[in-house]
Amino acid sequence: MTMWERERMQSPRPASPLFWRLNPTVYHLLGSKCSDCGHITYPQTKICHKCGSFNQKDHQLPKTGKVHTFCINWTPPPGLEPPTVNVIVDLDGGGRYVGLITEVANPEEVKIGTKVEMVLRRLLNDSGLDFYGYKFRLVEEA
Amino acid sequence: MSVRGKVAIIGVGLIPFGELFHKGLESMIQEAFMSCVKSVDKGFDPKDIKAAWFGQWSGGGMIGQGSREGTTLGTVLGLRGIPISRLENGCPTGNDVFRNAVLGVASGAYDVVLALGAEKMRDKPGVESLVAAGGGAGGGILGLHPSWMMGMGGPVLQALYATRQMHELGCTMEDFARVAVKNHHNGVACPYAEYRFEVTVERVLSSPVVCWPLHLLDCCPQTDGAACAIVCRADLAKKYTDKPVYVLGSATGVDYKDMWDKENFIEMPATKFAAKMAMDMAGIKPEDVDLAEVHDCFTNTELLNIEDIGFCKKGEAHKLLKEGYWNREDGHKPINPSGGLKAHGHPIAATGLGQICENFWQLREQIEPVRQVKLKKGIALSHNVGGNGFGVSSVNIIGREP
Amino acid sequence: MIGIIGYGAYVPKYRIKQQDAAIPWGGWAMGEKAVCGWDEDIISMAAEALDNAVKHSGVKAADVGALYMGTASSPMIETHLSPVLAETLNLSPHASVLDFMGSVNAVGTALSQCMMAVEAKRIDCGIVVGTENRMVGPGSDGEVSFGAAAVAMVIGNQGTIADIEGVQSYRTLFLDRWRAAKDPWVSNLFDQRFYRDDGYAKHIEEASKAVMAKINKKTADYKLAIFPQVDARVPAGAGKALGMKNVFPDLTGAIGDVGGVSPFLCLTGALDQAKPGERLLVASYGSGTATAFSIVANEAIEKKRGRTTTLEKYIARKTYVDYPAYLRLMGNLRRVPY
Numbered sequence: 001m002t003m004w005e006r007e008r009m010q011s012p013r014p015a016s017p018l019f020w021r022l023n024p025t026v027y028h029l030l031g032s033k034c035s036d037c038g039h040i041t042y043p044q045t046k047i048c049h050k051c052g053s054f055n056q057k058d059h060q061l062p063k064t065g066k067v068h069t070f071c072i073n074w075t076p077p078p079g080l081e082p083p084t085v086n087v088i089v090d091l092d093g094g095g096r097y098v099g100l101i102t103e104v105a106n107p108e109e110v111k112i113g114t115k116v117e118m119v120l121r122r123l124l125n126d127s128g129l130d131f132y133g134y135k136f137r138l139v140e141e142a
Numbered sequence: 143m144s145v146r147g148k149v150a151i152i153g154v155g156l157i158p159f160g161e162l163f164h165k166g167l168e169s170m171i172q173e174a175f176m177s178c179v180k181s182v183d184k185g186f187d188p189k190d191i192k193a194a195w196f197g198q199w200s201g202g203g204m205i206g207q208g209s210r211e212g213t214t215l216g217t218v219l220g221l222r223g224i225p226i227s228r229l230e231n232g233c234p235t236g237n238d239v240f241r242n243a244v245l246g247v248a249s250g251a252y253d254v255v256l257a258l259g260a261e262k263m264r265d266k267p268g269v270e271s272l273v274a275a276g277g278g279a280g281g282g283i284l285g286l287h288p289s290w291m292m293g294m295g296g297p298v299l300q301a302l303y304a305t306r307q308m309h310e311l312g313c314t315m316e317d318f319a320r321v322a323v324k325n326h327h328n329g330v331a332c333p334y335a336e337y338r339f340e341v342t343v344e345r346v347l348s349s350p351v352v353c354w355p356l357h358l359l360d361c362c363p364q365t366d367g368a369a370c371a372i373v374c375r376a377d378l379a380k381k382y383t384d385k386p387v388y389v390l391g392s393a394t395g396v397d398y399k400d401m402w403d404k405e406n407f408i409e410m411p412a413t414k415f416a417a418k419m420a421m422d423m424a425g426i427k428p429e430d431v432d433l434a435e436v437h438d439c440f441t442n443t444e445l446l447n448i449e450d451i452g453f454c455k456k457g458e459a460h461k462l463l464k465e466g467y468w469n470r471e472d473g474h475k476p477i478n479p480s481g482g483l484k485a486h487g488h489p490i491a492a493t494g495l496g497q498i499c500e501n502f503w504q505l506r507e508q509i510e511p512v513r514q515v516k517l518k519k520g521i522a523l524s525h526n527v528g529g530n531g532f533g534v535s536s537v538n539i540i541g542r543e544p
Numbered sequence: 545m546i547g548i549i550g551y552g553a554y555v556p557k558y559r560i561k562q563q564d565a566a567i568p569w570g571g572w573a574m575g576e577k578a579v580c581g582w583d584e585d586i587i588s589m590a591a592e593a594l595d596n597a598v599k600h601s602g603v604k605a606a607d608v609g610a611l612y613m614g615t616a617s618s619p620m621i622e623t624h625l626s627p628v629l630a631e632t633l634n635l636s637p638h639a640s641v642l643d644f645m646g647s648v649n650a651v652g653t654a655l656s657q658c659m660m661a662v663e664a665k666r667i668d669c670g671i672v673v674g675t676e677n678r679m680v681g682p683g684s685d686g687e688v689s690f691g692a693a694a695v696a697m698v699i700g701n702q703g704t705i706a707d708i709e710g711v712q713s714y715r716t717l718f719l720d721r722w723r724a725a726k727d728p729w730v731s732n733l734f735d736q737r738f739y740r741d742d743g744y745a746k747h748i749e750e751a752s753k754a755v756m757a758k759i760n761k762k763t764a765d766y767k768l769a770i771f772p773q774v775d776a777r778v779p780a781g782a783g784k785a786l787g788m789k790n791v792f793p794d795l796t797g798a799i800g801d802v803g804g805v806s807p808f809l810c811l812t813g814a815l816d817q818a819k820p821g822e823r824l825l826v827a828s829y830g831s832g833t834a835t836a837f838s839i840v841a842n843e844a845i846e847k848k849r850g851r852t853t854t855l856e857k858y859i860a861r862k863t864y865v866d867y868p869a870y871l872r873l874m875g876n877l878r879r880v881p882y
Binding site for chain 1: 294
């Protein structure tokens with residue numbers, strides 16, 4: 001086995017059932033909102049993660065929000081270009097999303113409270129196949 | 143059900159932690175077990191062990207030899223024929239294995255049982271073992287969609303907390319560095335510690351930034367190691383030793399596994415749950431604890447957990463640290479006299495049991511005088527937190543009196 | 545009348561000075577070009593252009609009957625990539641979704657086919673998206689000049705802001721560039737002037753004349769001609785052959801040659817400025833086929849302005865990368881995995 005083949009064997013498979021069944025959740029950003037306690041869970045759930053209630057309604061996550069916390073990773077795993085800025089975002093109207101900032105020119109631009117918006121980005125490439133998902137881009141103030 | 147007074151530790155075994163390239167999982171297990179058996183004051187026949195719990199977290203992911211069931215332990219220790227379960231519960235695996243062993247005895251099912259944790263973290267190169275440990279480019283490796291766990295390794299998870307600690311609690315990077323200074327100082331005196339060198343605040347802050355705001359010397363190492371403890375019915379303990387150490391409280395708590403569910407990033411509810419349950423079980427308060435081994439996979443984590451266990455109010459740990467409150471020699475409540483994960487090392491499933499070994503020796507006052515903690519009530523606590531989103535924690539409280 | 549209901553552009557933030565890619569191989573070039581970032585590719589670019597187009601149009605995802613993606617940059621021989629885009633827009637599973645590939649005329653073809661579907665009343669409205677980040681090898685002409693960008697247009701009969709009066713194509717068996725299934729990169733041009741005169745200019749002229757003849761218009765009726773911008777001079781030459789002086793200002797010095805996306809990306813720039821009644825001649829060309837469109841802005845065009853990020857703004861935001869970074873971005877320089 002060459003090292004290239006080895007690399008290929010060890011990576012996740014884009015054609016797997018996992019990715020297929022999660023496609024709607026990932027691309028449509030569908031979460032759940034608890035009818036009893038109001039907790040927003042993403043991805044979708046049948047039981048509230050916070051209070052255990054079975055009364056869950058579909059909740060469409062918005063694509064905008066503000067940085068709740070962040071870090072600047074100078075040692076990201078293979079496949080990512082340092083530095084990556086990991087963020088947890090308070091989405092407008094409730095709910096959180098964990099992700100990466102894209103188009104990082106100067107990581108110091110990212111602060112707690114910075115306005116961000118989701119954009120579709122390639123997350124991984126494997127065997128010439130790509131995984132996509134949302135990352136955050138800083139909102140340029142007009 | 144309370145376990146207090148029902149279970150005693152009669153012997154512990156630990157091997158020096160480190161990058162043990164020359165030792166396989168099997169030999170580490172055997173060495174820890176042999177030193178444990180030999181440590182029992184009045185002698186111990188391994189045939190007395192009626193059940194065992196085997197802590198092993200990395201499984202096939204790092205060792206590349208398939209999963210590790212109870213068979214591994216039963217075979218290499220010559221303990222075939224007894225019930226042995228493998229247990230994996232994130233970074234608290236060691237303390238949780240101990241808890242399960244304690245429950246095995248407290249339930250009345252077994253008289254004498256073994257809790258053993260062993261981990262081979264460094265059979266793969268650094269980057270690869272970190273990826274296997276959950277820092278993968280995507281969560282595909284973890285069975286999660288990469289959308290949600292993209293590039294989220296241990297340093298990232300903790301740095302996300304650290305940023306918030308700095309923002310809300312007024313901690314600084316110097317405060318984080320002081321944790322490393324304290325724990326490295328403690329580690330120098332511990333013959334089992336992986337890192338036995340002093341560091342200064344300046345050295346920590348001038349080490350490379352791994353994940354801002356955390357520097358290289360804010361992070362614990364990836365360590366190979368094994369540790370174990372033999373526990374038995376309290377009323378049988380004197381048969382094996384005149385100085386048994388008793389289990390007072392033992393609990394595991396879980397919180398949300400996902401970062402996006404968390405209410406805030408200045409506390410670890412899993413730790414709060416576990417510490418509260420264990421202390422209620424023991425019937426003690428945080429001030430009754432003489433010394434504690436607290437999870438410090440990253441320096442900021444120790445500060446969070448000191449507060450969440452209840453040793454001080456939220457936002458006070460870093461101030462007390464500056465005053466030397468948590469120091470081993472002159473502190474009011476020594477935290478991580480062994481050096482902690484930071485200096486002693488972090489072989490996941492062996493970590494918690496290593497903490498219990500340290501607490502056992504401290505309570506029996508059988509270690510080098512230089513690192514012996516002054517005892518007041520003779521109670522020690524060990525704690526781990528970890529797993530996805532740092533959502534699982536285990537706490538064990540042991541004491542000289544039942 | 546069938547027309548454009550909304551449109552959207554996207555140009556990545558990253559730029560390389562074209563000379564940085566030329567000098568290491570003994571060449572020289574002026575200007576700069578747009579480059580996909582580390583986490584960008586034809587799909588992520590298309591997604592943002594689509595997002596802009598849908599926002600601009602005001603059309604609901606449920607009403608979209610087709611999504612046609614045109615690109616010469618697809619890495620895929622089997623399996624389509626447009627379903628990823630359909631998923632991001634949450635289109636009906638019954639919507640017709642297809643990749644048009646194999647030529648930088650693919651976007652023009654996709655638009656033409658989408659018009660047919662609307663005109664045949666198979667669908668009420670469809671979306672055409674063009675996206676290019678062509679595969680170029682080290683030292684090739686394309687490595688110096690090919691840029692990255694995407695464009696999307698929502699096509700239908702209701703709520704248009706510009707109407708498409710006619711479309712005609714012109715084809716000969718003409719080979720200029722190619723990339724076979726086993727080729728990692730697109731070929732260099734066989735001959736620059738042969739391509740320019742007998743390929744590009746000839747085919748665009750014939751297609752343009754055909755569409756004008758079909759709808760009884762003369763060159764004097766057109767405010768502006770928009771031709772694929774392969775470099776700073778070639779479009780003007782094609783305009784001259786048709787007797788049209790006013791061609792869309794050159795963008796190749798800013799974003800490079802963005803292949804099949806180019807004429808339609810320029811069209812969004814033109815529509816951003818266009819007044820009602822202004823008539824535009826738009827032609828695309830690739831691999832021996834040109835497709836020409838006659839487009840006239842209508843009264844509604846001013847109402848939808850300001851809804852999305854414009855081409856001008858996308859071009860203005862930029863960060864530079866150097867040549868080694870560009871090589872890595874294009875997959876032409878790879879780290880040994882072990």
